Amino acid sequence: MKKVLPLIFVIAAIIVTASVVIGVKRTKTVDWEESFDERSNKPYGVSIFYKELPRLFKDRKIRTVFHQPSSYLSANSKDGYGEHVAQGSYIIIGNSDYLEDESVDELLDFVDNGNTLFISDYYFHQKIHDTLGIDTKYIENQKDSISYQYLKHLNIDEITIDKNSGDNYFSYFDTINHKVLGYSKIDYKHVNFIEVPFGEGKILLHLEPKAFTNYNILKDDRYKYTEGLISYLPDNNVYYDSYVKIRTGYNGDVEKESNLGWFLDQISFKWAWFTAIIFGILFMIFNAKRRQRIIKIIKPLQNTTIAFVKTISNLYIETKDYKNLITKKITYFLEKIRIDFNLDTSVLNDDFITKLALKTGKKKDDIKKIINYINALQNKDELFENHLITLNKHIEAFYSN
Missing domain, CATH: 1.20.5 (Single alpha-helices involved in coiled-coils or other helix-helix interfaces)
Known part of the structure; x- marks a missing residue:
């Protein structure tokens, strides 16, 4: 030995x-995933912007928030149990689809008390659309992959965003009370940056989060556009919404966490x-071979997952609760679309069908069939076995092609 x-x-x-x-x-190989992760040095991470925040907001406190705003802001309010009262600007770059209704309400209360909310993302929570009376649309880039960005009130030359298959823009907003701050141009100019007064504060909504990524900040003089966007924020404390989210309740004293992932990169x-x-x-x-005694072999616990699934399935079949089962299948299907393709599934219209077809590379007609069928089922009061079978066939066809 x-x-x-x-x-x-x-x-x-x-x-x-x-x-x-x-x-x-x-x-x-270059990873072009649009993570908008403040820890990531990849092209579409935002580590450079995140590290520049102390320079952009000198002598101001920069706090990184790893919790839902509903937990963090309520804890750090006048009547909360946190260590301070949250006041300043709350910044969200991409990934805003995680927001829950309670978090949107808390952010709106935060703004109503005289603070600022800045969101740069392709889509916003439906409650933000409804509350502020705004609407967005998507325009596909037919010629090339370049769009041009402008800021209305700042003396900054137009900058380009490449690798851009299309643009999101504000198709409807209050032209009297809402202030236009910037445009994007593919075939024509369209508004992609607005300021919305709300209570004692204001909300800044921007539709091109790639402007904050490492790739665009380091390329040519595009950083000037990013600095211009941030210049609309007041000189105050900053709350930066992190890519990493702690899903447990907030205890009032946690703002940052370490991560082994950076070392493994x-x-x-x-x-x-x-x-x-x-x-x-x-x-x-x-x-152990030299010193340990023989360890008795213990058989692992049997995996009963399949048996459990069969039991639950038989329960639904015996009760003939097809509507409940169809609702759950639709919910899980839409949840997977949100996770895999980063799409808002609150409105299943032609615009959504076009975006899903572009993301998946499938034929638009095939996508239209399953979405239209889902919409039809959601409008029915009573559902039967044939509806469940047809829906299942549509979902299997979606994943098999």
Whole structure:
């Protein structure tokens, strides 16, 4: 055993060294996912903008919020149990689809008390649309992948956003009380940045979050446009809505959390970590083999997931509660679309069908069939087995093509 152990460690060292060399020399592919993650150094992360916030808001407190606004803002209110009263500007860059109704209400109360809300995203929560009386539409870029961005009141030259398949714009808003701050142009100019007065404060809504990403800030002089957008915010404390969300209740004293993911993105740290794990496992294996007694084998618990699913399915079939089952299938289907394709499913209209077809690469007619059928089912008071079977066929066809 003593002769074999050094040989095993030498082999393990060779394997780890070879893995490190291969990992370093391997050509890295560029990840163009639009994460809008403030920790990400990838093209469509927002780490550069996030790190520049202390410079943009000198002598002001920058707080990173890892909770739903409904938890964080209520805790840090006049009647809350937090350590301070939240006052200043609340910034959300992308990923605003996580907002719940309670969070939208809390953000509106925050603005009503004289503060500012800034959201830059492709879509907004339906409650924001209804409360502020706004509507948005999408225009596809037919010629190329470039759109042009303008700010109305600032002396900044137009900047381009490339890799842009289309633009979202405000198709309806109160032209008397709402203030136009910026435009985007593909075939023609359309409003994509407005200021909405609300109570004692104001809400700034912007429809091109890619302007805040690492790729666009570092390219040419596009950073001037980003600085121009932020210049509309008052010189006050900033609450930055993080990509990372803690789903548990807020206890009043947590604002930031560490994350091992950043270290694993760095090649040197990653392989040092893997090396330590490999040698640690080898040490435990050979150490345990010499000293530990025989451990009794315990059979793992049986996986009863399939049996559970069958039981629940039989329950629905026996009760013939087809409407409940159809409602759940539609809910799960739309939830997967929101997660996989980052689309707002609150309104299933032609605009939604077009966007889903573009995102999935499927034929628009095929998408239209399933969406129209879902809309038809949602409008029926009574549903039967044939409706459930047809819906299931549509969903299976959507995922199989």
